[in-house]
Amino acid sequence: MSYRTTLAEVLTRAVAPCAELTGAEGRFPRGAVTAFGATGLLGLTVATEFGGAGLGLPEAAEVVARTACVCPATATVLQAHYTAVAVIESYGSAWVRGEIAAGRHLSSLALAEDGTGGYGEEAQLLTSRCTAVRSGGVVALRARKRQVVAAGEADSYLWSSRPLGARDGLSLWGVPAHAPDLFVPARPDAVGRSGSATSTVLADPVLVPADAMLGEDGGGLDIVLRTVLPWLLELRAAAGAEGPRLVAADVVRRPVESLAPS
CATH class of the missing domain: 2.40.110.10 (Butyryl-CoA Dehydrogenase, subunit A, domain 2)
Structure with a gap:
């Protein structure tokens, strides 16, 4: 089963039914997050050797975009999670990567x-x-x-x-x-x-x-510039968030000293 088919099922079965309460009452979408984990979508970008789907930023952006149309809060959680996982994939332990792939671990920034x-x-x-x-x-x-x-x-x-x-x-x-x-x-x-x-x-x-x-x-700092910001800004754009004052390319090009607070 493709991740797109899985996502469509999760959005219909688990995300849509609680989306209104999530937005109106400010409840954390725990049921939606659990469903994303159980179906492997939290581990979408984890390498296959650890049990993940081995996909990348384009696929994560698609998941976030489609989720945002149903439940913006869940999409926001996914933005932070996928961005953190991009760093964990390069520098984190095998155990944590396996837990994410198994749907038992949600990360944030x-x-x-x-x-x-x-x-x-x-x-x-x-x-x-x-x-x-x-x-x-x-x-x-x-x-x-x-x-x-x-x-x-x-x-x-x-x-x-x-x-x-x-x-x-x-x-x-x-x-x-x-x-x-x-x-x-x-x-x-x-x-x-x-x-x-x-x-x-x-x-x-x-x-x-x-x-x-x-x-x-x-x-x-280099990890933030090369990984965190590109992922975070791309996923925010996918969710239709208000455009950031900086785009990823500008942040990477501009000297770090010019971005530091005076």
Whole structure:
């Protein structure tokens, strides 16, 4: 069965029946996400060797676009998930990739923070105030991440911080949602698509294993530029979201120094 046929069935059976309540009452579309997982659509872009469909950004964009026509909140969740998975596919563990392919793991993005920014929302992903301090095999991450989709609902977050030892750049982490001292306020932020559980996530600090780093220390900026932004902006466009102030090509071309806050 093709992913298109599977998607049509999921949209009819699981997404459409709860879409109105999701939008009107702000309920997270847990049933829809579960159905996407059970049918393999959460693992659409995971390599086949780990049980995924092995597809890419064009197919993910099609899934998001068709889902957005039925339930915009579910499409927003998928945007964040597929973008995070694009990074996990390159740098994450085999176990997490297998869990995503099996439909048991939803991921999201925890990259934006208060007080960071530049030319627009997307430029805020290029810098971080989050501190990272290592003690043995454990790293303490301290930050206030904002506009996190599926906050308190996802199983992990793609998280950015200042480097541990590198002089500049970012470091990226896979932070488990069950990690101690990770806090999501009960009242979501007044931002984001209704039902998408968009909120602030607080770490004061959150402790993660040192091997939770995705990529090299300080190498996260290049990952954000080359992977996160192209995927995120393409998927947002597919969902019909309001056009961003920066397009992916502009972000990649413009020198990083010009995007950093003054």
